[in-house]
Amino acid sequence: MGFTRRAAMIGAIAATTAILPNWAVAQSNFPTKPITLIVPAAAGGPTDTVARLIAESMTKTLGQTVIVENVGGAGGTIGMGRVAKSAPDGYTIAVWHIAHATAPALYENLKYNVVQDFDHLGRITDVPMTLVSKESLPTKNLKELLHWIRTDKEKVTYGHAGIGSAAHLCMLILMNDLRVQLKGISYRGTGPAMNDLLGGQFDIMCDQTTNTTNQIKDGKIKGYAVTTKTKVNSVPNLPPLNTELKGFEVSAWHAMWAPKGLPKDVSAKLVAALQAALKDPKVVERFASLGTEPVDPKQVTPDALRTHLSIEVQRWGDVIKRAGVKGN
């Protein structure tokens, strides 16, 4: 019968994937089944784009599919919480960013320790951010925009990808420097937030170039400045924010984590695959067209990431405490 044969086939496939994990760890011929890569933000956002490119390349290197699963919400703590709870067998990994460093300051009752409960695999990118606004805003340049924000501070609304997201942190520093409090609107990721910025539902957003470059070029939103110390190649006519606000510097970085306690060989294989991905011409090329680039290869190691993370946890902890922001 058509039904039973087809169904048996589906069953067989499902059963195979169900039985394999136990052998996998013991025999260390990792990986023997698909790997889940958790992205703690909505699909279509910048982190998601970066993660999917890496996943594609790692799939080639590891010979098993790396499936991206989006677990958004609560500034990424829902997704990272799930990773921390997962079995440290290498079949659950995560790509997340700067928000991982800010979570302890923002979420008092965080159920995991961002440094100690994870194996740090390596940093991936250092992404410049851009300050953008809806197309209908009359301000023409950075100076005018900042002036408008200062004078009309009661009216300004900004979108962000959840408390503690890079988009939110960037605005925190901006508000801190301008001595204003603006109204933030929380989205599941900057992808959905971009939809509403395109529709002019809120005024401004600070978002990674990965998400804004094309929209700025198409004239659908206005770009004002980049958040790095120097200009960025993909948006050459935007000045750095520090030309107006001294010392302003934010960049969103991405990195890869796994639950604490991976077997050494598994960890090594994952790190090697990540390093290979960052040298993959296809990844480099796509990164470039998205306005980002892989970090210095020396940064793509567990130790470098651990150090970097500890420094960022300290830095953002101070900023957030000063701003008096809380996630819950």
Added chain:
Amino acid sequence: MDLVANLAQGFATAATPSNLLLCFVGCFIGTLVGVLPGVGPIATIAMLMPLTYKFDPTGAIIMLAGIYYGAQYGGSTTAILINVPGESSSVVTALDGHAMAKTGRAGAALGIAAIGSFAAGTVATVFIALLGVPMTKLALLFGPADYFALMVLGLALAVMLARGPVLKALIMIVVGVLLSTIGQDAETSDERLTLGIESLADGIDFAVLAMGVFGVAEIIRNLESVEKRDVLKAKIGKLLPTIAELRQSFWPIARGTGLGSILGILPGNGATLAPFASYTLEKKLADDPTRFGKGAIEGVAGPESANNAGAQTSFVPLLTLGIPPNAVMALLVGAMTIHGVIPGPQVMTKNSELFWGLIASMWVGNLMLLVINLPLIGLWVRLLKVPYRILFPSIILFCCIGIYSINNNPDDVLAIGAASIFGYVIIKLGFEPAPMLLGFVLGKLMEEKLRQALGISRGSFYVFLERPIALALLIGAVIIVFVAVLPMVRKRREEAFQE
């Protein structure tokens, strides 16, 4: 012209060998589950979704969509042959379709159902293509307040369209919305209503709820009744309707297609209303209404076309606004998200290949369904003879394997058990689970949009009155609820569902 170029791109995408194969597989599985009682497209799509991880997004969505509209075809086969509508949308088809079958015209009924569906599918494909671009532009005018109002309207419609008492439908929707609030708060990550149970922290899995309530609970209910399926003994007869029958069916097909296309776009599962509306309309327009229920071919042609057109145009709100109009579309949201496509206005610009490829594949799929259904009718008839005692354990087994393979989490299998008991209880109490699932699906989105709208307005509820779109939609919702509870309409509505 843009439309032609877009459709050409779509057909080029849909016609690649792998996409053709996936489309065929989807339509085939869809027909299969449409024919089988107890498994609908919801449970099937939820089960097969993990298998599509390895495909590219376009292929995956093409296959899953094929299951959905394929099931509409399969459902009518059982409705006509054994008076058991395999899908709720085929309830109306059973009336005159089975009557035709009893008088030896099963072939003609099956034939006209397929022809009508194909015609409707063709028109609906063009309709979606025409509507896609303007709808996407419209979507940019929609702010969070408008989305919220649109979803309220959708839920109000779902109340009106649900079978049974209005109050019960309303309760089900509220239960669905409440269930969606379980889990961590998306802004603050505080746990809500989890009763301290760790596996509830991530919220209730939609697939679990859908499979439990629609798959397993339905099976338990089927097992209650003694197995008695009067598989047609009489001959099926010629599949091709006569010229006279075709002429009789032409306008019903055209009207059904129009009705279905428009109703399908409505949020809140307007597509389910389409066959009922078409049947009522045809009966009204008929010279001799008494023929209906006794084998009138218009009573098959109209509703079948309406049904298929509605099934297809219900993709419009999903692809352009990002709002799933029914439970199947909600699953497709999940599938698209897994593949990195965010349903909404950006699908058309960012994933134009997927958008137009999917639309074109629907037409291709309809063509395939003609082939799958008409010449292979014998296969489906034989399938109907498989005893239920063999069918149902396999269905349950595959549900369990399917859900386990999604997250490799044994808790999910237990959760299906809990969901099915819950589903069985509510079915026994006379509640319909479909509105609950829609409430569950829209609940999360509604909360998000409500909070965004109030954030932008700085806490002022006037935002819902000041924005013309939101206001119009909310007024529409109020009118619909009001109309649904009017005694007169309520009586009519009950009569309509009883027919």
